[in-house]
Amino acid sequence: MRSREVLLLILIIILLNSLIVMNVNSIPNNKDEALKVKLTLCSRYTISRGEVIPLDTREEFIISERNFVAIIVLYNISEKISISVKCFAPDDIKVFELSFIVNPLVNFSVSRVPKFYIVMTVPLSEGEYIDVFCKAFAIMPIIKSQPFHLDMVYKIGLWRIDIIANNELLISKNFVVRKPLIKIVTTDTYNKILNNTLITILGLASDFKKTLKGPIAVLEVMPTGYIVLVKYMGIVVANKTIDISTDTIIKIPCQVFDVKVKVLDDEGVHPIANATVSISVLDKIMSNVTCKDGIALLRKIPIGKHKIKIYLNKTIIYSDIIEINKWSYEFELSAKASVVRISVKGTNGQPLRGAKLYCLNLSKSFLTNENGTVIFGPVPYGSYVFKVIYKDLKRMIRIDVPPRRHEIVLDVFVEVNGITFSKEMFYAILLGSLSVIAMITSLVLVKRTFFKHQK
Known part of the structure; x- marks a missing residue:
């Protein structure tokens, strides 16, 4: 048995070797x-x-x-x-x-x-x-x-x-x-898409240069370093160095801000509503109107020094240069405009309540309060013409702003049953009355004397 097993094993090995060969x-x-x-x-x-x-x-x-x-x-x-x-x-x-x-x-x-x-x-x-x-x-x-x-x-x-x-x-x-495919996206400082940009890619180690319109630019470039320049409204608002080795999306945050302007009067107290705030960026003008709180928001203004003008009733009340950057894009400005207080009094110093003042410049009417006062504005600096009407009196006056406080004295000395009397008229009437009394008295005395002599 054992010899048979050995023989079988040898045959298998020979068969395998032949197969391998x-x-x-x-x-x-x-x-x-x-x-x-x-x-x-x-x-x-x-x-x-x-x-x-x-x-x-x-x-x-x-x-x-x-x-x-x-x-x-x-x-x-x-x-x-x-x-x-x-x-x-x-x-x-x-x-x-x-x-x-x-x-x-x-x-x-x-x-x-x-x-x-x-x-x-x-x-x-x-x-x-x-x-x-x-x-x-x-x-x-x-x-x-x-x-x-x-x-x-x-x-x-x-x-x-x-x-x-x-x-x-x-x-x-x-x-x-x-080449690697890159996608450049321009955004503002609030990570919102910034449209109307001009994107320029410059090679650091070569003379490569390409300019594309934003906000999204897609192009193939060699794997190396580049400088990306972004212009908005003709101003460079971003400058970033990038290193490209593979396909990538690159967001370029641009220094473009929403500018908040608060307009106050010359005292810095009263907000000015309905004023037009304009900012000039090269040859473009961005503008908006102030709300009741005197605030105007001008969106997407690029970094830099820009001229600002504020108009009220078509009159310039502020003009200056402001610098916008990441530390400064909210402004509080005191304009050449005042809140005006007009007091209407009589010649005796008494306040005249209910006097009507119609401003020809503003095409507005005002009524004096119980203190004989009208408060309005802020209004731009300048001259204002008023037509003052008080009962049976009418008068045209002109005031200049500044100053802020004005007093109008009407020729009203006394009022009797709604009829105004000037001081001169009052004294004239008073003197006339006294003269009549004196004349009557003289006549009475003369009459008495005449009748006494007749007796």
Whole structure:
């Protein structure tokens, strides 16, 4: 029994050896069954559990300082095969060619189906290397490096990798190498889209220059450093250095502000409503009207020194230069306008209540209160003409602002049953009355004396 078992074992070993020799020296007729090739192009890869794991299967790669990687997976290999890998740059210029032997029987028994990863790192920067290694599970029997110089002119365009087994093309894979695609978005200081911008990209290490209309600019650039200049209303509102290595979206915050202006009278107390606030930015004018609180909001004003003018009733009440920046975009301004107080009195110093004052400049009427006073404004500095009406009296007067306080004295000395009497009239009437009394008295006395003499 024992001799029979030994004999059987020897026969099995001889059979296996013959199978190995046959497989090593022959190539199967149906290569689809014996050899399968999968080519994956990716921008990066990692090694996990001793295997190369592709992370990306995109066929479009960005020029960057990083290299791109071609991962070739060969599996179901049962024969010793001669593999050739050729890489072609745009215009069919052969960049490199690598040849090696894949022998699944070197490290594996015939009972296991081997799988090979062949990783090629193709540089996109001049002076780097192409590294190639073949990996059979956790074992790397082939490690090969060779120096390689790639001219910049070959980078952009359609690349191709050909895989050849035993002089027969198995697969040809195309992929595109392009510049990084950048998207520049201009925003204001509140992170809102800023329209009507002009975006200029300048190369730091080259004479590259391109100007595009914002708020969004999309373009391809070489991977390097750039300066981005943003103009808004003809003023540079952003200046940023960027470093490009891959596709990216870049937000450029611009120094553009919502300017808040509060307009007060010359005392800095009373807000001025319905005043027009205008800010000149080069040849453009931005304006808005103040609310009841004297506040006007002017949106999206660029950084810098700008001329501001404030109008009230078509009269300039403020004109100056303001500087707008990230520390200063809210202003409280005292204008050349006053709150005016007019007191209407009689010649005896008594307040005249209910006197009507009609301002010809403002086309407005005012009535005096119980103190004989009218308060109105703020109004711009200047001269104002009033028509004053009090009962049966009418008078035209002119006042100048400033000053803020004015007193109008009407020729009203006394009032009797709603009839006004001036001081002169009152005394004239009083003197006339006294004269009449004196005359009557004289007549009475004369009459008495005459009648006495008659007796």
